[in-house]
Amino acid sequence: MAKTAIITGGSRGIGKAMAQKLGELGYNIAINYRSDSSKQLTEDLIEEIKNQYGVEAIAVQADVSKFEDCKKLVDATIEKFGDQIDALINNAGITNNCNFIDLQPEDYERVITTNLVSMMHMSHLCLPYMVDRETSIVCTASVGGLTGVINQADYCAAKTGVIGLVRALALEFAPRKVRVNAIAPGMIMTDMLRGVNQDELNALAATIPLGKIGDVSDIAGALGYILEAPYLTGQVISPNGGFVLQ
């Protein structure tokens, strides 16, 4: 029987590349997106994955910062593919890039709920369909969760929280055969990076030991490795060009 995966924030960027990797690995996939403007992008991606890899895929619009939307996403997946979830990829994320004094409470609350609380909601809802069957949760953290970044206090707090969540869930669910790992990307060229000051970005990129900004395929490759590594749990894999050393 085909395996089932859910990926949040799969419409663009890193999530899109990871959704393609899931298709390549033979998973049927529920691909989540949030914005109306990403509906067509996600539907096109689904057609591409179905045609290329012969798997099934559905697009589910949901704001994963909200528990009820997460429930809608999980219910739609179960209804389409049955009540066994093999991989949950918690990937959706946003950033503010603002100095902490000007940052408004509603802005940092949105970053925390979207980047961290969403992953708790999704893991809480999916785990009953994952336990006792050699399954995997992978959460997208960030090098911001391993070190501090100026003007990213909320984002760094959320991503450090993601790593804490991954480590604790890995210990709690190892006896029940669910592996839980994080990917902490360095700078990867997506809409998220295109949105920041490009001069500052280029100055920072010049300090990366491998000398370049990463590609979404670097992160999809890490996902493929994690999903096929049965002895790996509670770990943070960080494709970052040597930018941050663990």
Ligand code: NAP
């Ligand atoms: P991106 O191109 O901006 O894509 C963000 C994705 O998240 C989109 O699919 C977006 O959906 C989705 N999303 C945002 N808020 C959502 C919500 N409330 N509910 C559901 N989906 C939501 O960003 P990216 O660079 O690919 O980032 C993906 C992940 O990698 C994030 O967790 C980010 O923090 C992390 N990361 C990125 C970098 C980097 O350099 N790019 C570095 C480290 C970590 P819509 O299309 O519908 O808006």
